[in-house]
Amino acid sequence: MSTTTPDQPRLSTFRAIARIYPYAKPAMPWIYAGMGAALAAGIVTLIIPIVLQGLVDGPLATGDPGQIWPAALIVLVLGVLEAVFIMLRRLFVLTPGTHIEARMRNGLYAQLQDLPVAFHDRWQSGQLLSRAVSDLNLIRRWLSFGFVLLIVNSITIVIGFVVLINWSLWLGLLFLVMSIPLWIYGYLFENKYSVIARRAQDQQGDLATAVEESVHGIRVLKAFGRGKHSLLKFADQAELLRGTEIEKAKAIAGIWFWLLLIPDVAFALCLLGGVALAANGELTVGELFAFFATATVLRFPIESIGFLLSMTFDARTATDRFFEVMDEINTITDPDEPATIAAPTGRLTFENVVFRYQDAAADTPGTLNGIDLTLEPGETMALVGITGSGKTTMTALTTRLYDVTEGRVLLDGVDIRDLTREELRRHIAMAFEDATLFSASVRDNVLLGRPELTESDTPEAAAEAERVLTEALEIAQADFVHSLPSGVDTTVGEEGLSLSGGQRQRLALARAVAANPAVLVLDDPLSALDVDTEALVEAALRRVLATTTGLIVAHRPSTVQMADRVALLQEGRITDVGTHSELLKRNEHYRYVLSSLEDEELAAAERVDRELKQAEEEGRRRDAIDRESRVIDNEGEVTR
Amino acid sequence: MSVTGVEGEERDDFSRAESKQIRARSLRLLGSLVRPLRWRIVGTMVVLVISIALQVAGPALIALGINTGLPALLDQNDWMPVALIVGAYVFTGIVGAALAAAFQVISARLSQAILLDLRKRVFLHTQRLSLEFHESYTSGRIIARQTSDLDSIRELLDSGLTQLVSGLLYMGFTAAALVILDPVSGIVLAVSLIPLLLLTRWFQVRSQTLFRQTRVASARLIVHFVETMTGIRAVKAFRKEPRNARQFAGHVEDYRDANARVIRLFGIFDPGLVLIGNVTVAAVLVVGAFRVVDGALLIGSLLAIVLYTRRFFDPAEEMAMFYNSYQSAAAALEKISGVLEEKPGVPDPTTPIDLWKARGTVHFDQVKFSYNEDAVVLPDLELTIPAGQTIALVGTTGAGKSTLAKLIARFYDPSEGAVTLDGVDLRKLHPKDLRRAIVMVTQEAYLFSGTVADNIALGNPEASREEIVAAAKAVGAHDFIESLPNGYETDVNKRGGRVSAGQRQLISFARAFLADPVVLILDEATASLDIPSERLVQLGLQTLLADRTAVIIAHRLSTVAIADRVLVMEHGRVVEDGTPAELIAGTGKFAQLHAAWRDSLV
Structure with a gap:
């Protein structure tokens, strides 16, 4: 959950929900119109029993068939009107409601895209998704259905009781008193039910996770023969879910029992009272008739109050969850008066940069603890350090995915916080270790950093796009794309073809190259490639890096070879900068990080060499023996 | 043409015979699920009917x-009939409500029993299916079978089916009561069924396409949303925000539009039902009122007729929804039955051979392996790996190294020939003994949700904490585990959890170490490690592999140093076989590779 929002005093439900007013404002007239239509429909249905009463006490009692037609016609007209009003309510409210939902959804998405990476580190995409989809859905349904009906049904119930009491005070009161437990129970039920339903949902999520893991981890499960083990775990979880589902059914059974029982008992008692009153002459048969007709009409509005109230509280929770994201303050924003770099040369400077993750304790040393480093224009710098030394963090600072805690990062002498994010990210392009591809064609994924080429319709732009694409794919050795079903137009990503890690990495690299930036930042971009491909990519990358400033996180000596200089990152500081061979010579930690294996390998190679020599010697000896024995064979005792 | 298993799942142009076959298959599955519960189903129905x-x-x-209570009271001041009727009303109310409540619970028990059975079956079967199946069917689809497809079946069982059955019964009983009270009104009601059926049918047909559109639209929206949030770094780095906002707005609008259409459909269907109901009420009123005047119908009966007529249409809306849930559940069941029909490509032996104490001699006896006729991966492999020997497999991508390793782990079975362990064909070996003896560690080190300790313990669920720690120490994972927030109790799968790819590999090494197999297969298992960690692992490996049979696949030739023997593979054949020293000294492929690699180090 959000940790930065301070605890505010809890708003009342009304005030909390009222926060969606700005989004709902354009639709409010429609919502009021919908209420009017709903109320009209409710009143019409209440008039029908009055007409019936007139019919029963009038023509039916007096035996005058001539009056039947007009009465029936009125009932018919009222019936048609009810249908029309219901249709109007839906017509008025529902389409504007979907627009509110869409507006809120776009607003949420824009806010999420704007919020810094640090925010996304804290929030799982699933949590954000449920806000963007189900919560907003609920708010829409509440606005166009729950809210409207809550108000209209309340009014209808009041009017209905007035009508009932008008016919018979006692019967009306009896019915009213009987329906009160229904409201209370209905409300309590919804609260209880939503707890169980929530639990069922969570358990279902857990079960889905178990399924996902059993499928994604199938190799591990098979390799260790743990299929049974995971089945037992899964079965336990499924049993748990079943228990909750049955508990849910029991809760539903509880409310059903009362929802069915109370009206029936109320009707039975009203029948008793009604017949008694009619026998005393205090009530006409027509009134009794109309009473039951009205009571039948009122059944739905009465039963609905409980779940409408609970829906209101759910809508409140959904609203809170929505604003939890919307209230988040963005810490990485564009400056008010942005600077601009017309022709970037690509000098990248870290000046006493300190970075501490927001969830790190204040007294612990920062992930980066005073970085000073300058990359000259066109220079390629390799960044080397053990896992967890802060290499990836350092690359992320260059494009303000995170902002420095202290110190500053300069591009051509300009503090990157003085540039707009758009401009900064135009000058600096990145490739990440875990290569993210979007659901789009290979072409669009590679040309992601060149919207001016992909979104222009001129033939020059198209030709240029084609050229950039071809070149980038070539550099990244991504010729595999041509054997995909539709070549560079094949859709990849979530909705398209799934590619291997190495293939994804090569496309991500091509994407960074195609962006044609002043500075290229590559975070271990070749880790998933095999040795042969890696060598080819490195050779091609060298051409690009000859003219472009490059910051490359490297794990292997071969990657370091591409760099002009190497910076060694150790416990949050740059402890040494120099060429590969310089560092190899003078820096022990560097040797540990990068070449200790090499030493071992050299040692191993030496061992092999030694063995080889031994073998050779052995062979020579054996040869000698062979020779000698042959000599013996040939010359017999002579030489002895 | 016939379709078996998951074949043709994505098609929607089945011939008549194929559709029939698929339907028969899902009916068979349904039958097998329902049969053990048939008496309970009958009992549930009885409860529902009475209720x-x-x-x-x-x-x-x-x-x-x-009709009778009031006159009796008026004429004879006799309270008896009224009291009896009210008593009966209260009685039916209580018993009816109690039975309805009971039905809720027992029907839930029923559907949950069916679901649980089905869930377990699909889960177990999924685990039994070979890797080959999983690789071609993709994880997304097999997960969808077990989650969203099972959900649509649950929805049908939970609400759709009970609503349909109870709705039908309710309408049937209401109509019957009406006919008994007054057959003439019954005729009016029967006439009203015609527009009702037409309207419902129209709704069903329209809603089916519209619901599908909303599902498609919402799926697009969700995929786009999740891609943006999980790839937020790339989104920001490549300034995709404005383009994304435009695209997303398009998805939002499509979804809104699809939703609005569905809502509009209900906006016609719902008032339509009300209209039909109200017109029918007016009609029975006219038809009844004239007969009340004639004295052919009692006034109380007219009231009941009006009430029944009004109530008759109540379940119609919910029942109309049934068709949708039925459709998606039927489709889901068809797909699930397809998965269940798949035969495991690597079946467990029917009469397994026990091998309590394996020594670790692996033998490939004229093994041929191909995915299909055209793609022969291993044409003819004859190879013996003596117990205790460490083998390094070298060769380009696609040379068949991984296939060879997977055959030893029995992820696949050979197309021809046999792979044996201590002379026992792997296909006949008891799965338990096989998995105890042979363990494979792959490049993608998958961690399950749970703690670090849980994940290591997967190698041997009975292991004590000391053994787990010892295993972690042996592979050099102990230090980093201790530095995690809760040490061995740290939850690894809190997404965004700070366990790097290299650390995951270390954990999976510890897992293998704990399993203590006789034969260990490492398929690119050190690829994500940084050099210091790799060095540690290699140190650990030297002790770990000392008395075991091991097969190591690695791109980096440094690993080869610890091998007793190197096999160079090309196009599924072993082209060089010897000790590292012999091969380096030679002039073959390995000698070239080795030379190139050594150049790259400097």
């Missing part, structure tokens, strides 16, 4: 009260 009959009795009792 609804009692619920429907209400208006008839009111009619009786007005």
Whole structure:
């Protein structure tokens, strides 16, 4: 959950929900119109029993068939009107409601895209998704259905009781008193039910996770023969879910029992009272008739109050969850008066940069603890350090995915916080270790950093796009794309073809190259490639890096070879900068990080060499023996 | 043409015979799920029928009260009939409500029993299916079978089916009560069924396409949303925000539009039902009123007729929704039955051979392996790996190294020939013994949700904490585990959890170490490690592999140093075989590779 929002005093439900007013404002007239239509429909249905009463006490009692037609016609007209009003309510409210939902959804998405990476580190995409989809859905349904009906049904119930009491005070009161437990129970039920339903949902999520893991981890499960083990775990979880589902059914059974029982008992008692009153002459048969007709009409509005109230509280929770994201303050924003770099040369400077993750304790040393480093224009710098030394963090600072805690990062002498994010990210392009591809064609994924080429319709732009694409794919050795079903137009990503890690990495690299930036930042971009491909990519990358400033996180000596200089990152500081061979010579930690294996390998190679020599010697000896024995064979005792 | 298993799942142009075959298959599955529960189903139905009959009795009792109770009271001041009728009303109310409540619970028990059975079956079967199946069917689809498809079946069982059955019964009993009270009104109601059926049918057909559109639209929206949030770094780095906002707005609008269409459909269907109901009420009123005047119908009966007619249409809306849930559940069941029909490509032996104490001699006896006729991966492999020997497999991508390793782990079975362990064909070996003896560690080190300790313990669920720690120490994972927030108790799968790819590999090494197999296969298992960690692992490996049979696949030749023997593979054949020293000294492929690699180090 959000940790930065301070605890505010809890708003009342009304005030909390009222926060969606700005989004709902354009639709409010429609919502009021919908209420009017709903109320009209409710009143019409209440008039029908009055007409019936007139019919029963009038023509039916007096035996005058001539009056039947007009009465029936009125009932018919009222019936048609009810249908029309219901249709109007839906017509008025529902389409504007979907627009509110869409507006809120776009607003949420824009806010999420704007919020810094640090925010996304804290929030799982699933949590954000449920806000963007189900919560907003609920708010829409509440606005166009729950809210409207809550108000209209309340009014209808009041009017209905007035009508009932008008016919018979006692019967009306009896019915009213009987329906009160229904409201209370209905409300309590919804609260209880939503707890169980929530639990069922969570358990279902857990079960889905178990399924996902059993499928994604199938190799591990098979390799260790743990299929049974995971089945037992899964079965336990499924049993748990079943228990909750049955508990849910029991809760539903509880409310059903009362929802069915109370009206029936109320009707039975009203029948008793009604017949008694009619026998005393205090009530006409027509009134009794109309009473039951009205009571039948009122059944739905009465039963609905409980779940409408609970829906209101759910809508409140959904609203809170929505604003939890919307209230988040963005810490990485564009400056008010942005600077601009017309022709970037690509000098990248870290000046006493300190970075501490927001969830790190204040007294612990920062992930980066005073970085000073300058990359000259066109220079390629390799960044080397053990896992967890802060290499990836350092690359992320260059494009303000995170902002420095202290110190500053300069591009051509300009503090990157003085540039707009758009401009900064135009000058600096990145490739990440875990290569993210979007659901789009290979072409669009590679040309992601060149919207001016992909979104222009001129033939020059198209030709240029084609050229950039071809070149980038070539550099990244991504010729595999041509054997995909539709070549560079094949859709990849979530909705398209799934590619291997190495293939994804090569496309991500091509994407960074195609962006044609002043500075290229590559975070271990070749880790998933095999040795042969890696060598080819490195050779091609060298051409690009000859003219472009490059910051490359490297794990292997071969990657370091591409760099002009190497910076060694150790416990949050740059402890040494120099060429590969310089560092190899003078820096022990560097040797540990990068070449200790090499030493071992050299040692191993030496061992092999030694063995080889031994073998050779052995062979020579054996040869000698062979020779000698042959000599013996040939010359017999002579030489002895 | 015939379709078996998951074949043709994505098609929607089945021939008549194929559709029939698929339907028969899913009916068979349904039958096998329902059969053990048939008596409980009958009992549930009895409860439902009685409950609804009692619920429907209400208006008839009111009619009786007005028709006979009231006159008796008026004429003879006799309270008996009224009291009896009210008593009966209260009785039907209580029993009807109690039975309805009971039905909720027992029907839930039923559907949950069916679901649980189905869940377990699919899960177990999924685990049994070979890797080959999983690789071609993709994880997304097999997960969808077990989650969203099972959900649509649950939805059908939970609400759709009970609503349909109870709705039908309710309408049936109401109509029956009406006919008994007054056959003439029954005729009016029967006439009203015609527009009702037409309207419902129209709704079903329209809603089916519209619902599908909303599902498609929402799926697009969700995929786009999740891609943006999980790839937020790339989104920001490549300034995709404005383009994303435009695209997303398009998805939002499509979804809104699809939703609005569905809502509009209900906006016609719902008032349409009300209209039909109200017109029918007016009609029965006219038809009844004239007969009341004639004295052919009692006034109480007219009230009951009006009430019944009004109530008759109540379940119609919910029932109309049934068709949708039925459709998606039927489609889901068809797909699930397809998965269940798949035969495991690597079946467990019927009469397994036990191998309590394996020594670790692996033998490939004229093994041929191909995915299909065209793609022969291993043409003819004859190879013996003596117990205790460490082998390094070298060769380009696609040379068949991984296949060879997977055959030893029995992820695949050979197309021809046999792979044996200590002379026992792997296909006949007891799965338990096989998995105890042979363990494979792959490049993608998958961690399950749970703690670090849980994940290591997967190698041997009975291991004590000391053994787990010892295993972690042996592979050099102990230090980093200790530095995690909760040490061995740290939850690894809190997404965004700070366990790097290299650390995951270390954990999976510890897992393998704990399993203590006789034969260990490492398929690119050190690829994500940084050099210091790799060095540690290699140190650990030297002790770990000392008395075991091991097969190591690595791109980096440094690993080869610890091998007793190197096999160079090309196009599924072993082209060089010897000790590292012999091969380096030679002039073959390995000698070239080795030379190139050594150049790259400097």
